[in-house]
Amino acid sequence: MNYPTILTGMRVNSVMTLGNFLGALIPMVRLANQHSQASHINIFVPDLHSIIDRVDGELQQNLIKSLKYYLAAGLKISSNVHFYRQSRVPAHSELCWILNCVATMGELNRMTQYKDKSEGKDSVSVGIFDYPVLMAADILLYDATYIPVGEDQFQHIELTRRLGQRFNQRFGETFVIPAEPKDQAKFMQVDNGIRIRDLQNPEKKMSKSNPSRSSKIMLTDTPEAAAKKIMSATTDSVGKIQYDMFNQPGISNLLQIESLISNLPLQDVISTWSGETHYGDLKQKVAASVKTFLEDFQSHLEQISDQEILDLLETGETYANEVANHKLHQVQQAFGLRD
Numbered sequence: 001m002n003y004p005t006i007l008t009g010m011r012v013n014s015v016m017t018l019g020n021f022l023g024a025l026i027p028m029v030r031l032a033n034q035h036s037q038a039s040h041i042n043i044f045v046p047d048l049h050s051i052i053d054r055v056d057g058e059l060q061q062n063l064i065k066s067l068k069y070y071l072a073a074g075l076k077i078s079s080n081v082h083f084y085r086q087s088r089v090p091a092h093s094e095l096c097w098i099l100n101c102v103a104t105m106g107e108l109n110r111m112t113q114y115k116d117k118s119e120g121k122d123s124v125s126v127g128i129f130d131y132p133v134l135m136a137a138d139i140l141l142y143d144a145t146y147i148p149v150g151e152d153q154f155q156h157i158e159l160t161r162r163l164g165q166r167f168n169q170r171f172g173e174t175f176v177i178p179a180e181p182k183d184q185a186k187f188m189q190v191d192n193g194i195r196i197r198d199l200q201n202p203e204k205k206m207s208k209s210n211p212s213r214s215s216k217i218m219l220t221d222t223p224e225a226a227a228k229k230i231m232s233a234t235t236d237s238v239g240k241i242q243y244d245m246f247n248q249p250g251i252s253n254l255l256q257i258e259s260l261i262s263n264l265p266l267q268d269v270i271s272t273w274s275g276e277t278h279y280g281d282l283k284q285k286v287a288a289s290v291k292t293f294l295e296d297f298q299s300h301l302e303q304i305s306d307q308e309i310l311d312l313l314e315t316g317e318t319y320a321n322e323v324a325n326h327k328l329h330q331v332q333q334a335f336g337l338r339d
């Protein structure tokens with residue numbers, strides 16, 4: 001039986017933020033628990049993507065910790081859940097090279113993440129430029145349909161779709177094309193993609209690379225410190241609670257966080273708070289939810305051993321190499337690299 005594949009990955013350059021967690025990890029855990037009876041759930045560490053940036057701490061340790069996060073967040077393990085490291089499945093780099101011969105400089109130049117990461121720099125690595133092609137390889141190798149990621153990654157999904165379609169047109173049906181971003185969002189049961197905002201400057205996304213500690217909540221923050229950050233989040237002077245990311249991004253961000261962390265539909269959270277005038281009440285509610293969540297999460301995390309993750313990686317990497325090598329073989333044949 002051919003099950004669809006749901007696939008995601010998170011880089012491990014430092015500890016994760018609440019943005020990573022709510023934007024991609026929690027949606028993946030919920031989808032996995034809902035669909036793992038009849039889907040493959042591929043959760044991998046894009047460690048080759050991590051090395052485009054500085055790594056804080058030790059890569060192997062970060063990697064194990066990041067996989068523990070899924071279990072601490074409630075992921076139920078079954079034989080359809082596969083954990084693996086990108087660097088342990090060499091077909092990713094091989095397909096990336098082949099797709100480099102299908103992608104154009106123009107389309108990579110248009111990638112927002114590349115523009116952001118290269119802005120104002122004299123010298124930028126080829127790895128940063130080529131990042132989305134490796135990401136396309138990560139997805140196409142497994143014929144993945146759904147890719148739970150934050151909204152900032154939707155442009156890369158669109159590029160993946162384009163490269164897959166171009167390949168199929170030139171060489172015959174080879175890849176399953178992932179769902180388009182609006183259907184990805186629908187599958188994740190969110191209106192649009194998720195973008196958790198910077199607590200101090202809600203025009204921007206919450207990012208681990210922002211040096212300001214009060215701008216972001218890290219999963220290693222103490223529950224009390226995290227609650228304080230919510231209490232001091234920037235809001236606005238409108239004086240009325242409404243969900244309006246354009247005019248009231250700080251308040252809307254708090255509503256979004258409350259919905260995801262409490263697992264309530266956003267519309268329900270909006271109806272509860274709409275029209276209220278005391279921003280402090282909303283902040284207190286969200287601060288309490290974040291605090292309770294971090295207490296539970298951190299206590300679950302302590303109970304997971306490194307060995308548990310290493311065992312999952314061992315079986316996951318056997319599976320991943322088998323599937324990826326099979327697809328790579330087809331691609332090599334299409335290019336005349338193999339008979």
Ligand code: TYM
Nearest residue numbers: 009010011019020023024046135149150194195196205206
């Ligand atoms: P990374 O590690 O930069 O981000 C991991 C995930 O976190 C999401 N994210 C956010 N979501 C909502 N609000 C935020 N403030 C926020 N900040 C980060 C990102 O959208 C992402 O989903 N390129 C991927 C890693 C990757 C990958 C893949 C993902 C490599 N190959 C193949 C899926 C499939 C990334 O952004 O990682």
